[in-house]
Amino acid sequence: MRVMNSFFVKSVLGTLSLFFTLSVSAASVQDDMSREAIAERIKPIGKHYVAGESSAAEESSGPRSGQQVYDKFCTACHTSGVMGAPKINNAADWEERLAQGMDTVLKHAVEGFNAMPPKGTCSDCSEEEIQAAIDYMTKDI
Structure with missing residues (x-):
């Protein structure tokens, strides 16, 4: 009987720990799922140049000293x-x-x-x- 109680207590504690861990991680995932957070993560890191369009080099403010x-x-x-x-x-x-x-x-x-x-x-x-x-x-x- 004592073994059963020990097993039962450990099972309950393990289940509670699991639920707590999942709820905390779900909350942090929700924070990362806002439109702003997603937009920040997937924004381009550079720009592309298409032939025939003006480039940043062409838009310089004039010759360098x-x-x-x-x-x-x-x-x-x-x-x-x-x-x-x-x-x-x-x-x-x-x-x-x-x-x-x-x-x-x-x-x-x-x-x-x-x-x-x-x-x-x-x-x-x-x-x-x-x-x-x-x-x-x-x-x-």
Whole structure:
């Protein structure tokens, strides 16, 4: 009889625990099922571009300044002189390059030269933006 009582008590406690657990989890599921929560979970993480429509790149507010281009794309190499890159405003590094003429410097920057890839790392920069970055790097020479 004692075994039966023990089994009965354990069964009742187990059933109550199960109901409590299910009711708590059901409440949290209900919170996650609101329209706002669902919309937040399934919202797109990006946008797509369809050929023929204007893209975000085309809607920019105009050309970037030389400092903006330098700060975002050029600083990694031209601050420390990585792989022979001329350091910003360092006359000794730029002297030989500038002696070839600004057209040659711009051509090398746009097309790539030695270790420098074409347009540095700014594949969407215009020639004017590349020129502005060169002017920024050489302004105090």
